Structures are given as C-alpha cells and as structure tokens.
Amino acid sequence: MPVLSSDLVEHFADFVAETSYAKTPPDAVEAAKKSILDTFGVILAASGTEPAVHGLVEVVQESAGRPESSILAFGGMAPAIMAAFANGAMAHCLDYDDQTPWGQHSSSSIVPAAFAVAERIGGVTGEEMIAAVAAGQDIFARLRCNVGWKKDWNLSPVIGVFAAVAAAGHLLHLSREEMINAFGIATMQSSGLMELVAGTGGNVRGMYAGFSAKGAVLAVLLAQKGVTGVPTVFEGQYGFFNTYFDGRYDREAILEGLGKEFKGSGTLYKLWPTVGTAHSHIHATIELLNENNLLLDDVREIRLYVGDYHDLMCRPLGERRAPATLVDAKFSLPFLVAVAAVHRGVQVSHFTEEALKDPRVLAVAQKIVPVDDASLDWKLELPPGRVELEMTDGRKFHKVGTGVPGNPEAPLDWNVITQKFKDCAAASVTGLTADQLATAERIARNLETVPDAVELVRALAPRD
Numbered sequence: 001m002p003v004l005s006s007d008l009v010e011h012f013a014d015f016v017a018e019t020s021y022a023k024t025p026p027d028a029v030e031a032a033k034k035s036i037l038d039t040f041g042v043i044l045a046a047s048g049t050e051p052a053v054h055g056l057v058e059v060v061q062e063s064a065g066r067p068e069s070s071i072l073a074f075g076g077m078a079p080a081i082m083a084a085f086a087n088g089a090m091a092h093c094l095d096y097d098d099q100t101p102w103g104q105h106s107s108s109s110i111v112p113a114a115f116a117v118a119e120r121i122g123g124v125t126g127e128e129m130i131a132a133v134a135a136g137q138d139i140f141a142r143l144r145c146n147v148g149w150k151k152d153w154n155l156s157p158v159i160g161v162f163a164a165v166a167a168a169g170h171l172l173h174l175s176r177e178e179m180i181n182a183f184g185i186a187t188m189q190s191s192g193l194m195e196l197v198a199g200t201g202g203n204v205r206g207m208y209a210g211f212s213a214k215g216a217v218l219a220v221l222l223a224q225k226g227v228t229g230v231p232t233v234f235e236g237q238y239g240f241f242n243t244y245f246d247g248r249y250d251r252e253a254i255l256e257g258l259g260k261e262f263k264g265s266g267t268l269y270k271l272w273p274t275v276g277t278a279h280s281h282i283h284a285t286i287e288l289l290n291e292n293n294l295l296l297d298d299v300r301e302i303r304l305y306v307g308d309y310h311d312l313m314c315r316p317l318g319e320r321r322a323p324a325t326l327v328d329a330k331f332s333l334p335f336l337v338a339v340a341a342v343h344r345g346v347q348v349s350h351f352t353e354e355a356l357k358d359p360r361v362l363a364v365a366q367k368i369v370p371v372d373d374a375s376l377d378w379k380l381e382l383p384p385g386r387v388e389l390e391m392t393d394g395r396k397f398h399k400v401g402t403g404v405p406g407n408p409e410a411p412l413d414w415n416v417i418t419q420k421f422k423d424c425a426a427a428s429v430t431g432l433t434a435d436q437l438a439t440a441e442r443i444a445r446n447l448e449t450v451p452d453a454v455e456l457v458r459a460l461a462p463r464d
Contacts (some may be wrong), residue, residue: 072457154192200323319332
C-alpha cells in the first residue's frame, strides 16, 4: 500500500487492483452472492409494478447503439452504459434493495454496473464477479460510516458511484493508475440532492441508482481509454471530502483493515419494500396489534415517536398520510405504518395505483400522529422507532421497534432471500418460469463455481 500521506484514492485504487476472490473473506463472499440475487429480484419486481421506469427504459431502447448488455426484465440489449442506467433505475425504485447497517444502498449501483460491464467484455467468472461486488460493497460501507453526513446530499448515489466504479473497474482489470483516474472521473457523476428524497410529488427519487450505475460504467470506460483524473480527488483542497462533508471524515477508520476486513459482509436485506428507516415503526405496530389482539376499529390514535430523519417522512403530514405517487408512498411513514397495520405486513402488491386509494389504509393513516423525539435523531446508527397506540377505551400500548426482520439482530437467511426473489419475479413485466427461477437461484448460490457470471442474466432472459 502507498504511504499514509497519499490521497485516499490511491489506497482505494491499490485495493481494487490487488483484490481477488481468494482474498475475499467467506462472509463477504456470501453477502455479495446474496446481494446479486436480491438485486436481480428487486429489478424484476420493479419492471412490473413501478410505471415510472417504463419511460426511462423506453429512452434507453430508443437510444440504440451497440447491443452490449441486457436490459433486465424487458429484454433487448443496449450499450453497457445505458443498460446499467436502466437496470440501476429499477434496482432501487421499490426501495426494496439491500442496505448497510447504517442505512443507504450500495448494491443497486454496484450490481447493475458490474453485470453491464461483464456482458460487454465477456468471460467474467463467478469468482471475479463476487470479488468485484464485495470490493464495491466494502468501499461503500467504509465511506458511509466514516463521513460527517449532513443529510443534504443524497448519500447513496454520491458514494455509490465510487463503489460501482470499484466493481466495474475490477472486472475490466484496470491498472492502479487507471483506477485512480476512474475514481476521479466518477466525481463528475457523484450527485443527488436530498430534496428529491424528502420532497413529495415526483418519482425520479426512486430511480437514482440508475444515474450512479451509469456514471460508474462511463467512468471506467473513459479511464480505460486514457482519460485522466487528478491524484488528490478525495482529499484535495477542493476534493470530495471538503466539498461534500466540510472536511469531516475519519481517514484512519476508512483505511483500517482495507484489503483484509470487508465491511460489506454486514449488508442487510429487506423483508418489506419500503424505506429502511420506517421498518422499526412498522415492526412495532404489527407486534403491538398482534400481541394484544387489537382491532383497528378500537384504535383512536397511533403515535409515532420520530427523530429528525423519521420526521422527513411525516411532513407535510397531509400528503404523507395520503401520498400521490408510488415513490412517495414508500417514503411516507404514516402511510407505511397504516399499510402495515391493515395488512399485518407489507408486500409489493400493496403499492399499486389502486392500493394508494385503499379506504381502509387511508382511514388508519388519519389516526397517525408523529411526535418529535430528539433522542431518535439519526447520527450514525438510527435509533429504533417507538410507537404508542391509544384505544377508544383509554388503554395505551407502547413498543420500541427492535428485532426488525432484516436487521443485524434478525438477519434474513438464504431461504428467506430466495423466497423474496421468487415473490419479486412473480411481479415482473414479463413472465418467468419456475425452471428459470430455480436456475437463477442455483447460479447465484453457487456463483463461485460458474465459469461465466452472465449465465445469471441469460437464465432470466424473457422467452418468446
């Protein structure tokens, strides 16, 4: 590794250039394989349930170009840059993709970029794909938990583009210098305002991973062609950390164990297709109702104790109780809790244009009141939400949302992730057979034995 005084970009470039499947710890291998299957499943579900992606896919299809990489679910091929754009957009738009223990989403940027490049160049083994995805997840996690995020930039695409560059650059076998250049070029694609996340009325928020996946593929291809960056891109006076985080980052922690400890091994997988920061309130509400055999008709008010980030999902309250778009629905805490209360769970099928008008859900949402609680503000780890039910007879029930399915204390195993994949595939815009799904599962679970990682894409290709 270079001396400590060198910019972090050099450390990252060394890591990506030197890493391999053999150097990837077993838990990081498993996380990468789970993330690949999980991401493919979410893409399939998005293709058939989020209308907004159709316009984006049509733009990609109309753009034409060399048929290098597959547009998943819809079929057809496009240049790798544009295929990554389409697949990345679908990978996050249901807010069902994986996340770090501290929030934010890596794989929806990494996996579409990596597979787009793999199809373009051909001959990428399963071992190489695993190492690439694991490297990207590691860089994402190191940046996520060691920067002073002010909740102004949309952190997932801002750092996701670098994670995707790591994965795609590894597959292209970029040299150390080319990787430095690719990271530098990627700063031109590192963006996203929190207003598009916290605001209401639009649907581009759900598709942000398409932009970071596309930017990553563009960056590595340009670097491969000789386009150069600067060697101080992260820590220079006007570099990434000073520009985005006012220079607040923990350099030592970012570098600690780099190349040996893969922080992506802690990746978490969602049981419910909603923003992860709502899951503790959802879980607490479901458990309160079930454990106490409560009827919603007997509930007078549902109080959600919220910190600063929870509160973003509650304002303006009227719009959050009755969201106008499917994307807004997945980021509207009162609506999400109402869905969970009515159905005692949350599924992809609960987010359709018709479901937004469900009178049962809307009636319960009117009973939901957010209560400010500064102790629940998001620092690094988001504290679990707290829920209080007040009944019409005056009784009150309280619960803190701990033990959430998919969180570190209750992680999802392969069996649950596989069932989630099948459930997602059932919502795909094009039908898939049981044989196709079984083949895809087998490939993902045993990816290290597969001579060509793109077999997974081929297994899920639409059949005439």
